[in-house]
Amino acid sequence: NLKNILITGGAGFIGSHICLNFLEQGFNLYIADSFLNSSKEVFNRLKNILDISNNYDVKKINVFEGDIRNYKFLENIFLEASNKNEAIDGVIHLAGLKSVFESTLDPTYYWDVNVNGSINLLKVMMANNCKTILFSSSATVYGNSGEIPFKESNLINPINPYGETKATIEKILNNIFNSDSKSWRICVLRYFNPIGAHPSGMIGENPNGTPENIFPLILQVASGLRKKLFVFGNDWPTQDGTCERDYIHVVDLAQAHIKAMQYLLKAKNCNLTLNVGKGLSTSVLDLLKTFEKVNNVKINFEFTSKRDGDIPISFADTSLSFKILNWKPKYNIEDMCK
Ligand code: NAD
Ligand code: WQD
Numbered sequence: 001n002l003k004n005i006l007i008t009g010g011a012g013f014i015g016s017h018i019c020l021n022f023l024e025q026g027f028n029l030y031i032a033d034s035f036l037n038s039s040k041e042v043f044n045r046l047k048n049i050l051d052i053s054n055n056y057d058v059k060k061i062n063v064f065e066g067d068i069r070n071y072k073f074l075e076n077i078f079l080e081a082s083n084k085n086e087a088i089d090g091v092i093h094l095a096g097l098k099s100v101f102e103s104t105l106d107p108t109y110y111w112d113v114n115v116n117g118s119i120n121l122l123k124v125m126m127a128n129n130c131k132t133i134l135f136s137s138s139a140t141v142y143g144n145s146g147e148i149p150f151k152e153s154n155l156i157n158p159i160n161p162y163g164e165t166k167a168t169i170e171k172i173l174n175n176i177f178n179s180d181s182k183s184w185r186i187c188v189l190r191y192f193n194p195i196g197a198h199p200s201g202m203i204g205e206n207p208n209g210t211p212e213n214i215f216p217l218i219l220q221v222a223s224g225l226r227k228k229l230f231v232f233g234n235d236w237p238t239q240d241g242t243c244e245r246d247y248i249h250v251v252d253l254a255q256a257h258i259k260a261m262q263y264l265l266k267a268k269n270c271n272l273t274l275n276v277g278k279g280l281s282t283s284v285l286d287l288l289k290t291f292e293k294v295n296n297v298k299i300n301f302e303f304t305s306k307r308d309g310d311i312p313i314s315f316a317d318t319s320l321s322f323k324i325l326n327w328k329p330k331y332n333i334e335d336m337c338k
Pocket of ligand 2: 100137138139140141164188192193212213214215217218229231232243244245284287307310314
């Protein structure tokens with residue numbers, strides 16, 4: 001029952017870990033990526049990891065370079081797959097832009113890539129009668145929507161253009177499901193804060209340009225690329241005054257995709273929205289302390305003013321995803337930092 005899966009953004013930080021997991025499980029992959037924020041080198045790395053575990057068939061990964069806003073580019077992938085008798089069974093849609101700050105400077109760019117790109121993908125999927133999709137949404141859609149831990153049923157209230165684009169794509173997916181609920185299988189995954197890397201160290205988070213998220217910044221300080229980390233605020237209403245987040249190991253996150261795709265492929269129809277986090281909150285200072293301890297390095301840091309748009313505490317109510325996916329993250333903060 002080899003299944004053929006299209007992964008948009010498959011070369012990126014999360015996408016590369018998902019690819020590895022799906023290849024290990026025997027899926028046949030089609031990857032669409034513009035390499036705007038990633039490199040083709042990642043596929044050599046994946047091959048190396050799989051060669052070592054003697055688990056790899058080169059024919060199983062088909063890489064296509066292009067932009068998800070280009071209809072012909074996506075259409076061609078579906079065509080090539082079906083010409084090989086490997087019609088795409090499902091799509092994991094990760095491609096897009098993810099910087100909150102950049103989205104405030106250039107909102108139309110974000111709406112164009114994230115929303116128009118997704119609409120384009122959905123049109124190509126419909127034209128090819130592929131109606132199974134896992135979509136990478138974000139905890140950012142909750143904004144400051146009140147009740148913590150965040151539950152999927154909370155009202156969403158994104159407070160930046162990036163979050164607005166994710167919330168809009170979720171709405172579009174809902175509309176599509178309602179228009180043809182007998183045949184669509186949709187799962188929206190709202191990721192919390194994915195960090196860490198595959199234990200081989202051969203793939204990980206290596207964004208082009210200046211990172212904005214805390215973990216790649218800590219890594220740059222640890223490796224000497226950056227002198228210090230600026231910690232945004234020390235008088236938040238939290239245990240130690242720094243913000244708390246729900247960090248999840250990227251390998252656990254990838255595993256949740258396997259479970260979610262298996263769930264979709266078995267379902268007749270469905271429209272699910274699930275949080276993907278660990279359900280625990282960790283402060284910036286605790287993350288730094290753990291990183292220093294398990295890696296035996298010093299991370300220089302300095303407190304600075306609060307960052308616009310930050311909220312003190314964000315963590316997931318994970319009960320629904322743990323139950324539906326029959327999955328639980330395995331790794332703790334120490335593993336993520338190692
Ligand atoms: P990433 O930037 O590493 O990966 C995104 C990939 O999409 C990159 O390989 C990039 O080259 C590609 N891409 C960007 N624009 C494209 C376009 N127009 N056409 C084709 N490819 C394009 O980011 P990531 O951290 O792996 O995130 C993957 C997805 O998960 C994104 O949709 C992001 O919004 C979402 N997400 C990420 C986080 C996080 O903290 N990393 C949290 C929540 C949600
Ligand atoms: C984590 C904590 C900062 C940088 C964002 C998106 C979310 C998701 C994950 C994509 C916060 C603090 C950070 C720094 C710091 N991505 N920090 N100094 O803001 O929780 O979430 O990324 O969807 O949608 O909103 O993650 O890694 O930026 O910050 O002190 O230089 O680290 O204040 O408390 P965030 P982050």
